[in-house]
Amino acid sequence: MASGLMLEETELRLGLPGGGAGELAEVAVIRSSGKRGFLETIDLKLKLQTPAESKESESTEQGNKATDPHEKPPAPKEQAVGWPPVRSFRKNILNVQQQSESKNKEEQSDKAAAAAAAAFVKVSMDGAPYLRKVDLKTYKSYQELSTALQKMFSSFATSGNYGSEQGVSVRDFMNGAGKVTALVINGSEYVTTYEDKDGDWMLVGDVPWEMFVDSCKRLRVMKGSEVVGLAPTAMEKRKNRG
Amino acid sequence: MLRLRATATARQHWHGERDQATGPTRTCPSLEHSPLTEFWSLKSDRSMARVEETGGDREENKEEETSWWSPEAVEGGRVGEGPSRGSRGGRGGDGGRPDTPPPPPYSDQVLENVLENVLQFLVCRRDRNAASLVCRSWYRAEAQTRRELSVGNCYAVSPARVVRRFRCARALVLKGRPRFADFNLFPLGWGARFSPWLAAMATAYPWLERVCLKRMTVSDSDLAFLARSFPSFRDLTLICCDGFGTAGLAVIAVLCRNLRILDLIENDVEDEEEEVIDWISRFPETTTSLESLSFECVNCPVNFSALEALVARSPSLRRLRVNQNVSLGQLRRLMARAPHLTHLGTGSFRPGIAEDLNVADLEQAFVSSKSLICLSGFREVAPEHLPAILPVCANLVSLNLSYAVITAEQLKPVILKCNNLRTFWVLDTVGDEGLLAVAKACKNLHELRVFPFEATEDSEGSVSDVGLVAISNGCRKLQSILFFCQRMTNSAVVAMSKNCQDLVVFRLCIMGRHRPDHITREPMDEGFGAIVMNCKKLTRLAVSGLLTDKVFKYIATHGKSIRTLSVAFAGDSDLSLKYVLEGCHSLQKLEIRDSPFGDVGLLSGIHHYYNMRFLWMSSCMLTLSGCKEVAQKMPNLVVEVIGDRPKDLDSDTVEKLYLYRSLEGPRDDVPLFVNIL
Numbered sequence: 001m002a003s004g005l006m007l008e009e010t011e012l013r014l015g016l017p018g019g020g021a022g023e024l025a026e027v028a029v030i031r032s033s034g035k036r037g038f039l040e041t042i043d044l045k046l047k048l049q050t051p052a053e054s055k056e057s058e059s060t061e062q063g064n065k066a067t068d069p070h071e072k073p074p075a076p077k078e079q080a081v082g083w084p085p086v087r088s089f090r091k092n093i094l095n096v097q098q099q100s101e102s103k104n105k106e107e108q109s110d111k112a113a114a115a116a117a118a119a120f121v122k123v124s125m126d127g128a129p130y131l132r133k134v135d136l137k138t139y140k141s142y143q144e145l146s147t148a149l150q151k152m153f154s155s156f157a158t159s160g161n162y163g164s165e166q167g168v169s170v171r172d173f174m175n176g177a178g179k180v181t182a183l184v185i186n187g188s189e190y191v192t193t194y195e196d197k198d199g200d201w202m203l204v205g206d207v208p209w210e211m212f213v214d215s216c217k218r219l220r221v222m223k224g225s226e227v228v229g230l231a232p233t234a235m236e237k238r239k240n241r242g
Numbered sequence: 243m244l245r246l247r248a249t250a251t252a253r254q255h256w257h258g259e260r261d262q263a264t265g266p267t268r269t270c271p272s273l274e275h276s277p278l279t280e281f282w283s284l285k286s287d288r289s290m291a292r293v294e295e296t297g298g299d300r301e302e303n304k305e306e307e308t309s310w311w312s313p314e315a316v317e318g319g320r321v322g323e324g325p326s327r328g329s330r331g332g333r334g335g336d337g338g339r340p341d342t343p344p345p346p347p348y349s350d351q352v353l354e355n356v357l358e359n360v361l362q363f364l365v366c367r368r369d370r371n372a373a374s375l376v377c378r379s380w381y382r383a384e385a386q387t388r389r390e391l392s393v394g395n396c397y398a399v400s401p402a403r404v405v406r407r408f409r410c411a412r413a414l415v416l417k418g419r420p421r422f423a424d425f426n427l428f429p430l431g432w433g434a435r436f437s438p439w440l441a442a443m444a445t446a447y448p449w450l451e452r453v454c455l456k457r458m459t460v461s462d463s464d465l466a467f468l469a470r471s472f473p474s475f476r477d478l479t480l481i482c483c484d485g486f487g488t489a490g491l492a493v494i495a496v497l498c499r500n501l502r503i504l505d506l507i508e509n510d511v512e513d514e515e516e517e518v519i520d521w522i523s524r525f526p527e528t529t530t531s532l533e534s535l536s537f538e539c540v541n542c543p544v545n546f547s548a549l550e551a552l553v554a555r556s557p558s559l560r561r562l563r564v565n566q567n568v569s570l571g572q573l574r575r576l577m578a579r580a581p582h583l584t585h586l587g588t589g590s591f592r593p594g595i596a597e598d599l600n601v602a603d604l605e606q607a608f609v610s611s612k613s614l615i616c617l618s619g620f621r622e623v624a625p626e627h628l629p630a631i632l633p634v635c636a637n638l639v640s641l642n643l644s645y646a647v648i649t650a651e652q653l654k655p656v657i658l659k660c661n662n663l664r665t666f667w668v669l670d671t672v673g674d675e676g677l678l679a680v681a682k683a684c685k686n687l688h689e690l691r692v693f694p695f696e697a698t699e700d701s702e703g704s705v706s707d708v709g710l711v712a713i714s715n716g717c718r719k720l721q722s723i724l725f726f727c728q729r730m731t732n733s734a735v736v737a738m739s740k741n742c743q744d745l746v747v748f749r750l751c752i753m754g755r756h757r758p759d760h761i762t763r764e765p766m767d768e769g770f771g772a773i774v775m776n777c778k779k780l781t782r783l784a785v786s787g788l789l790t791d792k793v794f795k796y797i798a799t800h801g802k803s804i805r806t807l808s809v810a811f812a813g814d815s816d817l818s819l820k821y822v823l824e825g826c827h828s829l830q831k832l833e834i835r836d837s838p839f840g841d842v843g844l845l846s847g848i849h850h851y852y853n854m855r856f857l858w859m860s861s862c863m864l865t866l867s868g869c870k871e872v873a874q875k876m877p878n879l880v881v882e883v884i885g886d887r888p889k890d891l892d893s894d895t896v897e898k899l900y901l902y903r904s905l906e907g908p909r910d911d912v913p914l915f916v917n918i919l
Contacts, residue, residue, distance in 0.1 A: 080836065082425030083810065084726060084753040086697040087508065089539070090644075120512075132430060151886075 119213055123149065125190070125221040136213045142205055149192065149221065190221050357383035367392050386410055393417065394855050396434055396458065397880065398904045401442030413452035413477075414443065420900070421808075422833050422858055423457055424482060427898070429886065431913050435485075436460045444471040452477040452503075459483065465490030469497035476531075477503035484510040488542060492521040499526065502558070505536040513542060523548035527555075534561035538587050538619065543567050553579045560613075563587025566621035569594030570604065577607045586611070588619030591627060591646075604630035618642035618667075625652040635659035642667040644693045650676035658683045667691040670705040670726060677709035681716025688719055689747075694726040699754050703728025707735075707760075714738035722747035729760040730787060735769030739776040748773050749784035755811045755836075758788040765789055771796035774804070781828070784808035794818035798825025806831040819843030823850055833858040841868025844899075848872065851879055856902040864896040866919075872901065873919035880904045881919040882912075891917040 119136040132152050139145045192204040195218040204212070204219070361383050364370050367390075374384040390413040393399060418434025436458045443450055450472045460483050468475065475498050480486075488511070494504065513519075523545050525532075530552070544567050553559060559580050564573070568589030577583070593599045604627065608614070614634045623646045638660050643653070644667040653668070653676045660666075663684040668676070670692050680687070690713060692705055706729040713720070714734075720742040730752050739745075750770075758765055766787035774780060774797050781803050785793065789812035797804065798821035805828050812818070819839040822829065823846050832854065840863035851857065851872070866883070873881040884898035885891045908918040 080699075080755070082422070082427045082835075083755070084694065084697050084699070084751055085422075085425050085808075085810070086694060086726070087424050088426065089508065089510070090693065091697050 119216075121194075121216055121218055123152065123219040123221065126223055134219070136216060141209055142212075145204075146192070149219075190223060192219060192221050194219050354379050354383050358387050362387045362389075365390075389413060390415065390452075395902055395904075396439065397906070397909050398855070398902060400906045401439045403905065405442050405446035409446075411443075411447050412449060413454075414439070414447075414450070415454045415456075416458060417456040418458035420457070420831070420833065420856055420858055422835070422860070427835070427860055429884065429913075429915055432884070432916065433909065433911055433913070434458045435911065436464050440464055440467055440471075448472065449474050451475060452479075454479040454481070455483055456481040457483065459485040460490070461485045462487055462490035462493070466493040466497075469493045474500060476500050479503065479505040479507070480509050481507045482509060484512070487511055487513040487517065488519040488521045488540070489513075489517065491537075491540070492519045492524045495521050495524040496526070500531055502531050503534040504532070505534055505561075506539055507536060509539045511540045511542075518542045520545045520548065522552060525552050530556045531558055532556040533558045534585070535559065536561065536563035536587060538563050538565050538589075538621075540565055541567075546572050550575055550579060556580075559583065561585035561616075563618060564589040566590045566619075569597055570599055570627065571597035574599070574604060574607045577611055581610050582613050583611055584613050585616040585640075586614055586619070588617065589621060591620045591623040593624075593627075599627075601627060601630050605633060609633040612637075614638070616640040620646040623648070625649075628652060628656055631656065632659060636661060638663055640665040644669055644691065647671050647695065649673070650679065654679045660684060661686070663687055665689040667693065669693055669695050670703065671695045673704040674706055674709035674712065677705060678712045678716075681712040684717060686719060687713075687717040689722040690717070690720065691724040692726055693724075694753060697726075697753070701728065701753070703753065707731040707733070710734045711737050714741040718742060719744055721745060724749045724751075724784075726751045726753060728753055728757075730757075730766065730769070731759045731761050732764065732766060732769035732772075735766070736772040739769075739772040743777060744779060745773070745777040746779050747782040748777065748780060749782070749808070750786055751784065752787040756788045765793070767793040767796070771800075774800040778803070780804060782806040785812055786810060787812075790814050791817045791821070794821040798822055801826050803828050805829065807833070809834040809837055811836045813837045813839065816840055816843035816846075820846040823847035829853070830855045832856075834860070834862060836861040838863055841865055841871070844868050844872060848875055851876060851901065852903050854903065856900065858898075858900050859896075860898040862899075864899055865894045866896055867894065869896055869899055869901075870919050878903055878905065880908060883917045883919060885915050885917070891915070 120133050121136060123132045123134055134145070134148060134152075136145070139148065193201050194204050194212070194216045195201050196215040197217065201220070207215075357380060361370075361373060361380075364373060364384075364387075370384055370388055374381045385407050386409060388408050389411060391404060391408055391411045392415040393404065394417050396416055396418045416436070416439060419428055419432065422428065423432070434457060436455060444467065448471070451474050453468070453475075454477075460480065462485075465486055468478075478494065478498075478501070486509075491504075491506075494501070532552075535552075535556075542565075544565060546568065549564070549568070550572075553562065553576055560583055562576065562580060562583055563585065564576070564587055566589055568576070570589075570591055570593045572594070573588055573591070577586070608631055611634060615637055616639060617631060617634070618641075620628075620643055625646075625648050628646070628648065632655070635656060636659055639662060641660060641663055642665075647669060648671060650672045653672045657663075657666075657676075657679050661683055664686055666680060666684060666687060666689070668680075668691070672679075677692070680690070692709075694701065694703070696702070705725070705727050707727075710725060710727075710730070711734045713723075714737050718741055720738075721744050723738075723742075723745070724747075727750075730750065735750065738748075752766070759769075766785075767790055770783075770785050770789070770793050774783070780801065783797070783801065783804055783806070785797075785808070791814045794813060794817070797807070801807075802825075804826050807822065807826065807829060809818075809832075816839055818837070819834070820843050822832070823843070829850065830853070834857075839859065844859070844864060845868065847857070869881055869883060873879065879901055880903075882900045883891060883896050884900060886897070890897055912918055
């Protein structure tokens, strides 16, 4: 059986949610909502994180992948994409109900109901012919989002370059404003930016994850060389507002 | 490469007909039939030619020809078939006739006019397909009188070809992606765009009235173009489509003055938050001809006063299905405005903030709606409000509670009154006990769907074999079932196979992968075997649980009428696929995922793929060389290899294969992540 890491979290109960309900519901959201949960795909050939950042997600993945091949029937902890065959809107809506029910017990707020819904944002990459969509609620950290973006866009970045394994990696580099997480694809640096509620384009990585999910309306992966002239970072924005 | 061959009998037939000088009496020609009947084409010497694949098994075709041509086939009486062997990906086959030939002799013209007047009464698609194959003049007459076009795969035939053959269409039904696209197995941007079809129809069918699209990509500009191009446009139905938002709906509302039906069902309606448009208020201020308005899937706030006013000035409105942003109090007002509704989608069924409703008031609204026969919605229902629908339960034919999180106790008082129910959709939260109540009350049930509240592999699951047996005992007329569960037994499935002999659709989804009979620990082979053995009318089957090659042997042996088969995480070897492709003669749609089937299995279907609409295989054991071999041997098949990354397309393993017959060859809108072999 899988390591004990994920067992409690995968034990999803049907009764009216009790104290741990928020957590369970959150796990349910992460697991079963979202159109494209890349972390859920079984093929995890890409191991592209730098050692420091990968610790957290690696342990999650290991928990997921600890399948005993001799066991029958096999019960891998990670969910297969598109299984069970229930349409995603059905999953989303039920999660909304779950969460609004549990939140009703604690704090009556419309905000909670709105926050419970999936947070789909469009992702565009310079040079890629198609937009993609991701559900930010399916990720728990910038690292997970980064991994997913890498997988999505490595297809475009490596087109025409099948032979080489330059691939995709995440690198931190110092920007005038501080540390920034940048996607490096095939040697040229791409930087992930997002448009926030005010319509400003900001570098991804400055604010706490939850705040980012709430304020992000759209993502754009652009060439590092074009990053000059972005709006000041969120930190500076807050500072300026006093 | 295609080889055109005029067969001897065909040539004889045509010369015979043309030499005939007199009289309306003519013998029915013996028809050359092959599975490729839609590939009929007229050569320049005006003899009917049969297009066949190179190296094809002609022997087999001959056999089918003689056995097929029988009186019952002409009447379209054979189960699941016409001479075209079931539903087709379009009625093309006009490729060899570039210009209209010179008008036929006088007697032929009279006969054609008579024919047209008769044929216009033929409505059923399969009857029409049969009629069109009788001879050339029937073909022409049928083409002139076909009003509704049905294209099951938008890539099987091109818009140009369709428009060339059928000159007078008023309605189009068009399907794009296959069903597995609903489950994130197709990357976004794969295709199935409506634009090229729209462009062709705008010039060819200015009197177009009805469009129904399923799993197509429709943009806002498409909708705008549609609204502008067809002044008589009346009915728009979009099912599981994507690509459009409220902007497109607004244009439809404004410009389609004769709109009767606007049904938006399970579409993925996307809007940037700032761009949400109040489309409801865009309907013209005058009385509308609306009969049906469904927008449950349009998940954005509704301008309620505009909606209420719209309903008030739509005297013909009989079907209204609102989204979850309509509260219970608002619903009550809508019902007061439209007391003659037959179908109602109730929205949230929850009181809004500051709405003070008691059940008695609500019940009164239902008492007044004497015509209601179909209820759905209940998106956020507070269980204590559910009994408000009691006054209409006895008349209900269809009830969809599949978003209502209720228990058996909450369901019982309602369901026990629904004695005329034919269709019932519910969440598994009602448990086996709830299903027992359904079995007791709904003796006339034809369709049941039980959806999972927790759609994950390791959830508790509240329904099981117990519930299935109860249903089978109580609902003997059951024809269609979709059942999600975590625990099942062979004996329960066997019981259903014996009790419900009218089953046409059997879809059982045991959510845990490879899960055996939870009591005997054996594979689920015997259960599904019993279904195909005992349910002689079965045309659609979805299997799950732990399954070996054996179940596929059963399916191949007994499932002769099966047209659609869904397989996931099943089988031991290529034998399974081989059995199915060799045994299921009516098979048209085969969708497989995560099963150990490889090239040997794939190649065993070569004799049959032209009879099918499509084959989908993902996460199986196919290789590029195997798929290439199929592509080479079958020139009228489009073989698509789909990868998440272009790099995948070069490796020898094929992650996703989608193949389908087509008259057009490789499509020209192929995205980067698709490789057509």
